Each structure stands twice: as C-alpha cells, then as structure tokens.
Amino acid sequence: MANITQLEKTASQVRRDIVRMVHAVQSGHPGGSLGCADFFIALYFEVMNHNSSNFNMDGNGEDLFFLSNGHISPVWYSTLAHSGYFDKSELATFRKLNSRLQGHPATEEGLPGIRMASGSLGQGLSVAAGAALTKKLNGDKSLVYTLHGDGELQEGQIWEAAIYAAHKKIDNLISTIDFNNRQIDGDVSDVMSLGNLRQKWEAFGWEVLEMDGHNMQNIVDTMSLAKSKTRQGKPIMILMKTEMGQGVDFMMGSHKWHGIPPSDEQLANALGQLEETLGDY
Numbered sequence: 001m002a003n004i005t006q007l008e009k010t011a012s013q014v015r016r017d018i019v020r021m022v023h024a025v026q027s028g029h030p031g032g033s034l035g036c037a038d039f040f041i042a043l044y045f046e047v048m049n050h051n052s053s054n055f056n057m058d059g060n061g062e063d064l065f066f067l068s069n070g071h072i073s074p075v076w077y078s079t080l081a082h083s084g085y086f087d088k089s090e091l092a093t094f095r096k097l098n099s100r101l102q103g104h105p106a107t108e109e110g111l112p113g114i115r116m117a118s119g120s121l122g123q124g125l126s127v128a129a130g131a132a133l134t135k136k137l138n139g140d141k142s143l144v145y146t147l148h149g150d151g152e153l154q155e156g157q158i159w160e161a162a163i164y165a166a167h168k169k170i171d172n173l174i175s176t177i178d179f180n181n182r183q184i185d186g187d188v189s190d191v192m193s194l195g196n197l198r199q200k201w202e203a204f205g206w207e208v209l210e211m212d213g214h215n216m217q218n219i220v221d222t223m224s225l226a227k228s229k230t231r232q233g234k235p236i237m238i239l240m241k242t243e244m245g246q247g248v249d250f251m252m253g254s255h256k257w258h259g260i261p262p263s264d265e266q267l268a269n270a271l272g273q274l275e276e277t278l279g280d281y
Contacts, residue, residue, distance in 0.1 A: 002046045002220045009277035010082060011041040011216070015247045016274045017078035017281065021094040023267040028095060028103060031244040031257035032149065033075035035180050035213065039147070039240060040079040042219040047227070049142065052084035055112040063142045064131055066116050068124020069149035069178065070104040071259070077101050080113040081281075088281040122155025124148060125175060129165045129235075132173040143230060146175040151183030154192050159204070165235040166205030173235040174226045178213070182244040182255040197239055207234040213242035248273055 014037045022028035044050070048063040067076050074094065081088040086100075093099035100109040104119030116127050124146050132144035152158065165173060177197070181188045188194060201208045207229055211222035219240075226236050244258065245251025248270040251262075262270055 002042075002217075004216050004220070007041050007045055007216050007220075008038075009275065010045065011037045012247070012275045013278040013280075014041060014075060014078040014082065016271060016276060017081075017088075017091055018074040019248065019262055019267055019270045019274070020280065021074045021078070021091055022261045023264075024092070025095040026261045028074055028261060029071040029259045030074065030248075030261065031182065031251060031255070031259070032069065032072040032178060032180070034248060034251065035242040035244045035246045036072055036075050036147065036178055037079075037246070038216055038219055039176065039178075039213055039242075040075050042216060042223060043145065044079050044083045046220050047223045048145065050083075052080075052112070055085060057107075057115055059115065059131075059142075060138070060140060061142060063145065064115065064128075065145045065147075066124045066128045066131070067105060067118050067147055068128075069121060069147065069152050070118030072149075072178075073101070073103060073105050076105065076113075080111075082278065083113075085113040086111065091281045121149070121152040122157040125158055125161035125165070128173060128175065129161050129168075129170050132165075132170045132235075133168060135172055136170070142172070143227065144173050146173070148175065148177050149183070150177055150179045150181065150194060150197075151188050151191070153177065153194055153197070154188075162201070162204045162206065169233050170235050171231050171233050174223070174230065174238065175235065176238040176240050178242055179239050180242045180244045182258060184255065184258045186255050201237045201239075205234060206237045207232075208237050208239065210239045210241070213240040214246055 100111040
C-alpha cells in the first residue's frame with residue numbers, strides 16, 4: 001500500500017530541485033517539469049519494478065521507462081537521483097559543460113536510468129513499442145512505460161507508432177500523455193487542436209484511461225488499474241490532466257514558463273511555496 005503522504009512530500013522536494021536546477025544555469029524547462037513531478041514520483045516509488053543499484057541498458061527482467069518529451073529532463077533527473085540511480089549532489093551539474101545531466105537526456109555520458117536520447121519530439125512511442133515487443137518475444141513479463149507531451153501529439157510519428165502498437169497487440173505498454181494544453185508557442189488548442197483524444201486513441205485500438213496528475217492517490221490507483229489491463233490484447237494510453245508550473249503560483253496557467261528560468265527573486269518566491277522534505281542538494 002502506497003504511503004501517499006510520503007510520495008507527496010518527495011514530489012515537493014523534486015519541485016524544489018527543478019526550480020533550483022534551472023535557476024542555477026539560467027536555462028531549462030521548469031513548467032512541464034513541475035507539472036509532472038507527482039507522476040514521476042508515483043511511477044518510480046510505487047508503480048514500476050526497477051533496479052537503481054544495478055542499472056544496465058538491456059533492462060531484462062525489469063520495467064522500462066522512456067521519456068519522449070525530453071525537455072522536461074529536470075524532473076526526471078531529480079527523480080532518478082532520489083531513487084538511488086546517482087548521488088543527488090550531481091544535480092548541481094545540470095546543463096553544465098561535461099555534465100552527464102544534459103539539457104535533454106542523452107546516452108553517451110552513461111547516466112544511469114537513461115536508455116534513450118530524447119528531445120526530438122515524436123520518437124519515444126516508437127522506441128517504447130520496440131522495447132515492449134522485444135520483451136514479449138523474449139518471454140520477459142516486465143512492462144514498458146512512456147510519457148509524452150500533448151503538443152508532441154502534433155508529430156506524425158506518434159500516430160504511426162500508435163497504429164503499429166495496436167496492430168501488433170503490444171499489450172505490455174502503458175503510455176501517458178501530459179495533458180496540460182500548453183506548448184512553447186501557446187495553448188495546444190490554439191496552435192493545433194487535438195480534438196477528442198480519448199476517441200482518437202480508442203479509434204486507433206488502444207485502451208484509454210484518464211487521471212488527475214496532481215492527485216497522488218488517483219495517480220497510484222489509475223496506474224494500478226492500467227497494470228491490471230495489460231496482456232489483454234491492447235496497448236494502454238492514460239490521459240493525465242496537469243497544470244504547467246504546478247506548485248508555483250506565478251508559473252501556473254500560462255505557457256510562458258515552458259522554457260524560461262526564474263530570476264533570483266522568483267526563485268526565492270518559488271522555494272517559499274515548496275516544502276523542503278528531503279534536504280536540498
């Protein structure tokens with residue numbers, strides 16, 4: 001049984017890490033990272049079967065996660081550090097020269113937890129489908145998870161992978177969309193509306209669930225439900241409603257914090273709203 005309060009406290013610390021990391025180098029993407037903190041903590045601390053102490057690229061016998069919208073790397077790096085993949089002091093190297101914590105996740109630096117370079121939007125679902133199909137062919141009962149931005153669904157490759165996964169009955173795949181209706185140039189509904197996403201994914205042959213990305217209990221329960229629906233012939237898509245900049249009032253409600261850092265004064269304001277629960281790096 002998940003300790004929801006502890007998960008929420010860990011998510012608060014991750015949010016502190018995010019704003020401090022982006023502020024320190026005056027570069028990065030705080031908005032979407034803050035919005036997905038609850039999801040990442042639930043995924044890594046409650047949902048996935050993974051091994052932080054013996055990371056390898058193959059991931060045989062454990063669940064895999066692929067971040068397709070790689071620009072929200074701060075939330076992933078913080079989660080990986082708190083999960084034991086590397087020391088959290090390394091978060092201070094984010095986006096610096098020769099750091100393993102590049103602005104977008106990369107594999108050549110050998111950062112534990114990263115199995116795919118991402119940031120070129122639209123590619124993650126293809127990679128995850130291939131990984132999930134490989135597990136099925138190898139008799140590996142583990143699952144594959146992905147996260148995507150809603151603006152990313154404007155990429156055609158997503159829909160090619162969606163057709164493929166349904167056709168091949170890749171039913172050990174659980175994907176999630178960060179459905180915050182924000183992208184770099186404005187609201188997704190204004191830039192290029194996605195229409196009814198539930199109907200779209202169902203029409204493509206996927207099992208579709210919905211959840212509140214800022215209700216930790218709902219996230220844990222919905223992810224558990226998703227796991228119970230695997231191996232039934234369909235890949236699973238979760239539409240996760242979030243708010244960009246969640247937890248920091250002046251970052252919420254706008255696309256403007258997609259990719260800009262806070263000033264010194266704004267950082268102090270943000271940290272004043274976020275509880276320090278595990279100690280800052």
